[in-house]
Amino acid sequence: MKRRVAALALGLAGAVSASGSPPPEGVIHAGARAAPGLALPDLDGATYRLEETPGHWVMVHFWASWCGPCRRELPAIQRMAQAVSDTSLELVLVNTAEDTDTVFAFLAAVAPRLDTLLDRDGLVTERWQPRGLPASFLVDPEGRIRYQALGGRPWDSKPYLRFLRALDDAARREPAQSSGARQPPSRRSITPAAARATSSRHGRAITCTPTGRPSAVAAARTTAAGQPVRL
Numbered sequence: 001m002k003r004r005v006a007a008l009a010l011g012l013a014g015a016v017s018a019s020g021s022p023p024p025e026g027v028i029h030a031g032a033r034a035a036p037g038l039a040l041p042d043l044d045g046a047t048y049r050l051e052e053t054p055g056h057w058v059m060v061h062f063w064a065s066w067c068g069p070c071r072r073e074l075p076a077i078q079r080m081a082q083a084v085s086d087t088s089l090e091l092v093l094v095n096t097a098e099d100t101d102t103v104f105a106f107l108a109a110v111a112p113r114l115d116t117l118l119d120r121d122g123l124v125t126e127r128w129q130p131r132g133l134p135a136s137f138l139v140d141p142e143g144r145i146r147y148q149a150l151g152g153r154p155w156d157s158k159p160y161l162r163f164l165r166a167l168d169d170a171a172r173r174e175p176a177q178s179s180g181a182r183q184p185p186s187r188r189s190i191t192p193a194a195a196r197a198t199s200s201r202h203g204r205a206i207t208c209t210p211t212g213r214p215s216a217v218a219a220a221r222t223t224a225a226g227q228p229v230r231l
Helices: 002-017 068-083 100-110 123-128 158-173 216-220
Strands: 027-034 039-041 047-049 058-063 090-096 117-119 135-139 144-150 197-201 204-208
Touching (some): 039 117, 058 068, 058 123, 090 123, 117 123
Antiparallel strands (some): 027 144
């Protein structure tokens, strides 16, 4: 029993250690596993590689245009990006299994200041294994996934902005012990997508599973109504 209590205490301590305060609602501690590889083109064809930019916190956000909760969350993420533009936090959006025209038109209508990466075959999404869409991962300055957000979150609200700023402040006080210093991120945003759409209502996560297929790639190729997406 004492061992269990001690283990629980260590787990709780780890949950607040990165920022010095507990994460906001819907953001859970994810241990400290190494982030999977991420090398994808953006809408202009330029390749972004996560492993080449160590030294600051990165928010990796997966989304898709057919995901209703994503449509509601992306404007909040756009406002969040503006609110934390004076920090070293980097926002990386990843869209899965949709064509460039679809993605471009969707962002132009919903969040025109955001850019996104294109995971056209869904393989990167498979490696990250998001539980649903939208899904956000917070990667620390040493390239480890420390937090995961469950469902759509009000990222532009005060609790979330305070948390993100606390992460950035902690990173500035304790520079990562990595082989190379991470370059200051460009102030653009980027995007991923997953198999199921997840939203939040009154603090409870709601997951929509199109067609119920086990494969993230296969599911990402369908709409929430189960109709195929033309790629």
